[in-house]
Amino acid sequence: MRDAFRRALRDVLVLVGVVTVVGAVVGYLVSGTAGLWGALLAAAVTLVFSGSTVLAMLLTARSSVTAASGALVGTWITKMLLLIIAFGLLRDMDFYDRGTFLVAVLVGVLGAVLLDYRAVAGMRVPYTEPGAGDGAGR
Template sequence: MSAPDADRPEAAPTPDDPLRPVLRRALRDMLVLVVAVGVVGTVVGLVIAGSSGLWGALIGVAVTLVFSGTTVVSVLRTTRSSATTTAGVVLGAWLGKMLLLMVVLAVLADRDFYDRRVLVGVLVVGALGSALLDYRAVAKGRVPYSAPGT
């Protein structure tokens, strides 16, 4: 007599979550954007405002990296969690980013070692570029509306 499970095929491994490649692409593209904005921003900052422009660009790149990367990483880390958990993590990350931004802006308010115009320029380019890259990753991603078997 054979074992009860001997004639049943093994369960097929579950496919990787289809959302993960979309999020990985968004994260990869965002990192490339941050590097490009960092290189261009520091060069332009140096030309426009000297060392204060360099510092403005570096601060802008750091803030852009934190803001753009946190949301994608939060969703990527919670793809296998419930929607409530994912929403809670994303909301918590957003609140943390806002608090961090307020602290950074309060600390930098009376400092003069950086150029504010370069900082704002880098932030605007980074935020708009990141939003466009996220949109492109989602629009080109192939994510089914429902899971197989449901």
């Protein structure tokens, strides 16, 4: 299972790299420096939003389901708080192009969702915890 999470993390990092490079070039061509900043900020949001979930699952892959679920929920809450703070700080700033930012975030996050789906769909996950026994002999 750790291999699947490693593969998913690698895929997310490649996606963030592609969003960064392509978004920066297209953003710069469309909106100049503001478009470049919009794409770079979007790549950072994509990395935090998508990479943190996969990293949490990778780090807790050998833990119990309860520990992994706790890490996932904790990561999600932290991620939401960071995004709210970041969006609050960026709201009144004008150094970045909001259109470029929006498009690059959508491409990055939707791409990450598809990568996560592909990774999870290919996993073989047992329905019980290994070593839990089958209840025989009680």
